[in-house]
Amino acid sequence: MPVAAKISDSVGKSSWIRKMFEEGLRLKAQFGEENVFDFSLGNPDLSPPVEFTDTLKALIEKNERGAHGYMPNAGFDGVREAIAARVSKEQGVDLQGKHVITSCGAAGALNVIFKTILNPGDEVIVPRPYFVEYGTYIDNHRGLIVLADTNPDFSLNIGNIRAALNERTRAVLINSPNNPTGRVYSEDDIKALGALVKEHMESTGRIIYLVSDEPYREIVYDGIRVSSILKHCTQAIVVTSYSKTLSVAGERIGYIAVHPECVEADVLLSGLILSTRILGFVNAPALMQRAVARLTGVSVNVNIYKKRRDLLMEGLKFAGYDFVKPEGAFYIFCKSPIPDDVAFVAHLQKFNVLTVPGSGFGGAGYFRIAYCVSENVIQRAVPKFKEALEALRS
Amino acid sequence: MPVAAKISDSVGKSSWIRKMFEEGLRLKAQFGEENVFDFSLGNPDLSPPVEFTDTLKALIEKNERGAHGYMPNAGFDGVREAIAARVSKEQGVDLQGKHVITSCGAAGALNVIFKTILNPGDEVIVPRPYFVEYGTYIDNHRGLIVLADTNPDFSLNIGNIRAALNERTRAVLINSPNNPTGRVYSEDDIKALGALVKEHMESTGRIIYLVSDEPYREIVYDGIRVSSILKHCTQAIVVTSYSKTLSVAGERIGYIAVHPECVEADVLLSGLILSTRILGFVNAPALMQRAVARLTGVSVNVNIYKKRRDLLMEGLKFAGYDFVKPEGAFYIFCKSPIPDDVAFVAHLQKFNVLTVPGSGFGGAGYFRIAYCVSENVIQRAVPKFKEALEALRS
Numbered sequence: 001m002p003v004a005a006k007i008s009d010s011v012g013k014s015s016w017i018r019k020m021f022e023e024g025l026r027l028k029a030q031f032g033e034e035n036v037f038d039f040s041l042g043n044p045d046l047s048p049p050v051e052f053t054d055t056l057k058a059l060i061e062k063n064e065r066g067a068h069g070y071m072p073n074a075g076f077d078g079v080r081e082a083i084a085a086r087v088s089k090e091q092g093v094d095l096q097g098k099h100v101i102t103s104c105g106a107a108g109a110l111n112v113i114f115k116t117i118l119n120p121g122d123e124v125i126v127p128r129p130y131f132v133e134y135g136t137y138i139d140n141h142r143g144l145i146v147l148a149d150t151n152p153d154f155s156l157n158i159g160n161i162r163a164a165l166n167e168r169t170r171a172v173l174i175n176s177p178n179n180p181t182g183r184v185y186s187e188d189d190i191k192a193l194g195a196l197v198k199e200h201m202e203s204t205g206r207i208i209y210l211v212s213d214e215p216y217r218e219i220v221y222d223g224i225r226v227s228s229i230l231k232h233c234t235q236a237i238v239v240t241s242y243s244k245t246l247s248v249a250g251e252r253i254g255y256i257a258v259h260p261e262c263v264e265a266d267v268l269l270s271g272l273i274l275s276t277r278i279l280g281f282v283n284a285p286a287l288m289q290r291a292v293a294r295l296t297g298v299s300v301n302v303n304i305y306k307k308r309r310d311l312l313m314e315g316l317k318f319a320g321y322d323f324v325k326p327e328g329a330f331y332i333f334c335k336s337p338i339p340d341d342v343a344f345v346a347h348l349q350k351f352n353v354l355t356v357p358g359s360g361f362g363g364a365g366y367f368r369i370a371y372c373v374s375e376n377v378i379q380r381a382v383p384k385f386k387e388a389l390e391a392l393r394s
Numbered sequence: 395m396p397v398a399a400k401i402s403d404s405v406g407k408s409s410w411i412r413k414m415f416e417e418g419l420r421l422k423a424q425f426g427e428e429n430v431f432d433f434s435l436g437n438p439d440l441s442p443p444v445e446f447t448d449t450l451k452a453l454i455e456k457n458e459r460g461a462h463g464y465m466p467n468a469g470f471d472g473v474r475e476a477i478a479a480r481v482s483k484e485q486g487v488d489l490q491g492k493h494v495i496t497s498c499g500a501a502g503a504l505n506v507i508f509k510t511i512l513n514p515g516d517e518v519i520v521p522r523p524y525f526v527e528y529g530t531y532i533d534n535h536r537g538l539i540v541l542a543d544t545n546p547d548f549s550l551n552i553g554n555i556r557a558a559l560n561e562r563t564r565a566v567l568i569n570s571p572n573n574p575t576g577r578v579y580s581e582d583d584i585k586a587l588g589a590l591v592k593e594h595m596e597s598t599g600r601i602i603y604l605v606s607d608e609p610y611r612e613i614v615y616d617g618i619r620v621s622s623i624l625k626h627c628t629q630a631i632v633v634t635s636y637s638k639t640l641s642v643a644g645e646r647i648g649y650i651a652v653h654p655e656c657v658e659a660d661v662l663l664s665g666l667i668l669s670t671r672i673l674g675f676v677n678a679p680a681l682m683q684r685a686v687a688r689l690t691g692v693s694v695n696v697n698i699y700k701k702r703r704d705l706l707m708e709g710l711k712f713a714g715y716d717f718v719k720p721e722g723a724f725y726i727f728c729k730s731p732i733p734d735d736v737a738f739v740a741h742l743q744k745f746n747v748l749t750v751p752g753s754g755f756g757g758a759g760y761f762r763i764a765y766c767v768s769e770n771v772i773q774r775a776v777p778k779f780k781e782a783l784e785a786l787r788s
Contacts, residue, residue, distance in 0.1 A: 002601050002658040003665035004513045010672070011664045018671070022466065043464040047457075056454050056681075063447060068642040070437040072416065104498060104646070104675060111674035115534070119398045136672040140509070207396050248462040250680030252498070264396040270405045271397035277412070278404070278530040280505035281498060285679045286644030287450075 010136070016360030017041060017132075020345075024354045031352060037381035039369045040354040042179060042330065044247040046300045046372070052246050055291045068286050073277045074269075075102030075255075075289055082293035087238065087257045090217075093230040099260055101272050102284035104252040106215050106241040110137045110173075113211060113237060113256065115279055116271040118143040122170035124211075125161055129154070129333065129363030131179045131213075143170065147362055153324050154181035154333070156189040158196065165200050171209040172197065176226060177216035180361045180368040181333040182326020184220060187227040194233035201235065207263050210236045215254070218245045218299045220328035221306045234261040242292050244329075245299040253288040305330050308371045308378055315382030316369075320389050332369045333358065337389055341367050347392065351384040404530070410754030411435060414739075418748050425746060431775035433763045434748040436573060436724065438641040440694045440766070446640050449685045462680050467671045468663075469496030469649075469683050476687035481632065481651045484611075487624040493654055495666050496678035498646040500609050500635040504531045504567075507605060507631060507650065509669040510662070512537035516564035518605075519555055523548070523727065523757030525573045525607075537564065541756055547718050548575035548727070550583040552590065559594050565603040566591065570620060571610035574755045574762040575727040576720020578614060581621040588627035595629065601657050604630045609648070612639045612693045614722035615700045628655040636686050638724075639693040647682040699724050702765045702772055709776030710763075714783050726763045727752065731783055735761050741786065745778040 001008055020040035027036045059067070074080060080097035088095045103109035114124070120142040126134055128147040135145045146169075148160040161172060172193065176185040197210050212229040217240065220226060229236040241254030256272060258265055276283065283289075312332060316323060322335040334355075336344040341357040345367050348355055358366030371378065395402055414434035421430045453461070468474060474491035482489045497503035508518070514536040520528055522541040529539045540563075542554040555566060566587065570579040591604050606623040611634060614620060623630040635648030650666060652659055670677065677683075706726060710717060716729040728749075730738040735751040739761050742749055752760030765772065 002656070002662045003510050004516075006513075007510050007665040007668060008661070011661070011668050018467070021464075025466075041464065045460075045463075047459065048462055052462075053454060053457055057451070060447060060450050060454065063441075065441065066439075068442055068446075068644050069439075070415075070435060070643045072419075073412070107674035107676050109674070116397050116401050119400075122398075133672065137674060140672060248680075249464045250462050250677060252676060252679050262396070267402070267405070268396045271401040274401060274405050278527065278534060279673065280501035280503070280531060281675075282501050282646060283644060285646050285682065286642075287681070288679065 016356050020354050020356050023349070027352060027354070035352055037353045037377055037384060039371065039373060039381070040356055042244070042370045042372060043249055044244055044300065044372050045374065046247045046304060048247045049298050049300055051295055051298045052248065052291065055294050056287070059287060059290055067290065071283060071286065073283050074273045075100070075284055079289045079293040082296065083255050083257070086296045091228040091230040091238070093228070093259065095257060095260055098269065099258045099265070101256045101269070101276060102289050103254045103256055103276070104281045104284055105243060105254045106213055106239050107133065107137070108252065108281050109239040109241070109254050109256045110134070110211070110213065111140060111279060112272055112275045112281065113239065114138055114141040114143055115275040116268070117170055117209060119170070121168060123166070123168045124170060125164045125172045127156055127161070127174060129180055129358065129361040129366070131175060132361055134173060150183070154178065154183040156185050156193065158189060158192045161193065162196055165196070167204060167206065169200070169208055171211050173211045173213065175213040177220055177328025179216065179329055180331050180358070180363065181324065182329045182331050183324070184224050184226055184327040190227040190229060191232045194236070197233055197235050208235060212236060212238050214238060214240045215244050216329040219302055219305060219330060221302070221309060222327065224327045226328070230259050234259050235263065246292070246295065247300050248288070251285065251288045253284055253292055305371070308373070308375055311375055311378050312369065312371050315378060316385060319382060319386035321385065330370060330372045332371065333363065333366050334369055336365050336367050337392060339365055341365055348385075348388050351388045353381055353384045353388065410526070410750050414748050414750050417743070421746060421748070429746055431747045431767075431771055431778060433765065433767060433775070434750055436638070436764045436766060437643055438638055438694065438766050439768065440641045440698060442641045443692050443694055445689055445692045446642065446685065449688050450681070453681060453684055461684065465677060465680065467677050468667045469494070469678055473683045473687040476690065477649050477651070480690045485622040485624040485632070487622070487653065489651060489654055492663065493652050493659070495650045495663070495670060496683050497648045497650055497670070498675045498678055499637060499648045500607055500633050501527065501531070502646065502675050503633040503635070503648050503650045504528070504605070504607065505534060505673060506666055506669045506675065507633065508532055508535040508537055509673055510665040511564055511603060515562060517560070517562045518564060519558045519566045521550055521555070521568060523574055523752065523755040523760070525569060526755055528567060548572065548577040550579050550587065552583060552586045555587065556590055559590070561598060561600065563594070563602055565605050567605045567607065569607040571614055571722025573610065573723055574725050574752070574757065575718065576723045576725050577718070578618050578620055578721040584621040584623060585626045588630075591627055591629050602629065606630060606632050608632060608634045609638050610723040613696055613699060613724060615696070615703060616721065618721045620722070624653050628653050629657065640686070640689065641694050642682070645679065645682045647678055647686055699765070702767070702769055705769055705772050706763065706765050709772060710779060713776060713780035715779065724764060724766045726765065727757065727760050728763055730759050730761050731786060733759055735759055742779070742782050745782045747775055747778045747782065
């Protein structure tokens with residue numbers, strides 16, 4: 001076999017999201033871009049803020065010596081300090097530069113974390129539905145994913161997480177605002193989760209972590225605030241990327257922030273730096289590090305996403321679909337009108353509407369609509385959603 | 395324990411190269427940059443060519459829609475095609491865009507390859523001395539490194555590689571021009587290696603690969619040419635980065651090129667793309683992809699490195715050191731005047747001269763001098779090298 005057995009298995013299964021993304025490229029080539037309604041990938045369509053482009057220009061103009069060269073694996077010192085200041089303000093807990101490690105996006109960061117903390121067979125609890133790549137990131141480093149169902153409205157079910165904890169648990173991984181559901185976990189639930197982690201460590205004497213993947217933190221609506229994880233859990237590790245906030249998903253830039261009071265934080269940080277190096281990331285891309293350090297507080301215009309969400313919600317209601325109102329991110333996790341969500345997504349595809357089956361997120365019976373597309377696409381897609389539903393009933 | 399047992403072990407050992415690099419930063423802060431002679435890290439000190447900066451400026455000015463967003467995990471189609479054209483010319487074998495996958499540098503590329511091809515316990519043969527991170531890259535994906543000594547002049551010893559081949563072999567990994575020795579493997583040896591791979595596949599019925607890590611391909615002296623791997627082995631996978639050629643080591647941009655006639659090349663390529671995604675690289679940084687695609691044939695001025703090499707060789711000879719003349723890269727792998735190379739490197743450090751022990755490359759009894767420093771540093775360091783040697787004898 002030309003590839004490892006495990007890879008051979010996975011290539012066949014591939015990612016639903018990526019499969020639909022690539023199907024979209026194909027359909028667009030066939031029918032013309034304007035005739036395909038592609039809600040498959042969370043690929044921000046908004047251009048990066050003008051401050052991003054201006055900053056890149058300024059940095060290149062400046063052309064500092066060593067600006068594109070190696071730096072310590074954790075990143076440029078100044079960049080780490082700037083990010084630490086940002087996180088301190090955002091989370092309400094004081095961090096220094098040494099508590100921050102720049103990363104190749106959140107996906108790189110999560111691999112670095114799991115490489116660092118997981119012994120073979122260690123378990124990571126993830127609320128379901130969930131971003132399904134988490135399973136591969138954990139498996140890469142010989143850990144096991146353990147799913148804990150959320151409530152019907154996709155809020156955290158603390159009882160289910162408690163029930164999943166055991167002697168092999170190494171981490172709980174949450175994602176809020178959530179992909180695929182758009183749910184933002186409440187402060188009370190985060191508090192309860194922090195207490196649960198503490199209680200479990202005390203009762204087992206084992207070190208566990210609360211890993212919080214927060215790339216959508218700034219994409220929230222209706223005055224919702226994303227609770228601080230660091231304030232409620234000293235064993236918390238925050239992971240994020242600038243992919244969504246700055247619309248730069250292809251640039252692979254993010255960071256890991258470790259709670260300063262984490263048990264043996266220095267050992268954990270050394271491990272994370274080592275893993276950054278040996279997994280082959282070496283360091284986060286240099287130019288992008290220096291750019292994001294200067295862009296604290298800058299983000300795309302979230303109101304644009306809000307308008308789209310509202311437009312899409314209205315359209316879906318009008319068309320007769322059932323869903324929970326998303327509070328953040330740019331996804332609606334919609335109930336499939338027929339039990340088989342994969343079949344329904346295939347059905348939608350006949351109307352040139354691309355979405356992703358909920359099964360791709362451990363959420364069978366649902367499908368995900370990513371609304372990082374123009375209002376015009378949403379407006380023109382609504383009749384298609386309606387037709388698709390009517391076609392089922394006729 | 396806050397980190398996995400394996401990570402805990404490795405943090406203590408850490409990388410010699412990185413240790414010396416960070417020691418260098420400390421000494422420079424203490425004694426002033428001009429009083430520390432840092433030959434520890436292969437961090438190109440030359441500025442990137444002006445074409446690189448100009449290209450970045452032009453790309454940012456152009457500000458194309460989606461330029462910073464997600465693209466297929468293998469990279470932008472146009473970039474892959476441009477690289478394929480470059481590799482075809484360089485290697486004398488025709489590749490298409492689909493045979494190229496952009497990567498986060500060569501370190502990222504190697505992790506992607508090993509993740510893709512290694513089953514647990516599979517062996518990878520590496521000529522010694524070698525870039526020691528190879529061991530961790532292989533271990534990350536549950537493979538085993540098997541070392542095959544080179545000849546005393548650091549040329550390939552085909553007999554040793556043949557002896558190391560067995561039923562568990564999955565790949566032979568070579569690096570030419572070599573880090574740490576500066577050796578460029580001869581065309582005859584590459585041919586013999588290609589024949590060996592073919593013969594082993596025929597006799598065992600197992601698929602194996604010749605992986606060639608070539609980041610220093612364009613940094614060669616005295617009219618030396620680096621032999622084509624693809625021409626001599628259909629099972630070859632070429633890996634490289636632009637770190638050295640363009641002096642952009644911090645930007646993490648490189649690629650993987652697969653021989654079109656590789657057994658089941660399509661399956662291998664799908665596996666490599668999958669691994670790129672699930673290891674968390676997702677894709678090589680977008681802006682840098684588009685930049686390097688436009689910079690075919692552009693490189694730093696290699697004559698500058700040649701002058702330094704000549705100056706350093708002359709100085710070391712004058713000071714009384716023994717070494718094999720390097721043909722490429724920017725390292726001299728010098729014989730340690732005392733058997734214990736670690737002790738000798740520590741001794742040199744007292745003279746504010748930073749090098750890396752050969753033990754850090756599986757080459758005990760040697761030490762590596764990275765001459766990507768200015769001629770002035772070399773000139774002022776020569777007396778220090780001399781003093782250090784004399785101090786040993788007094």
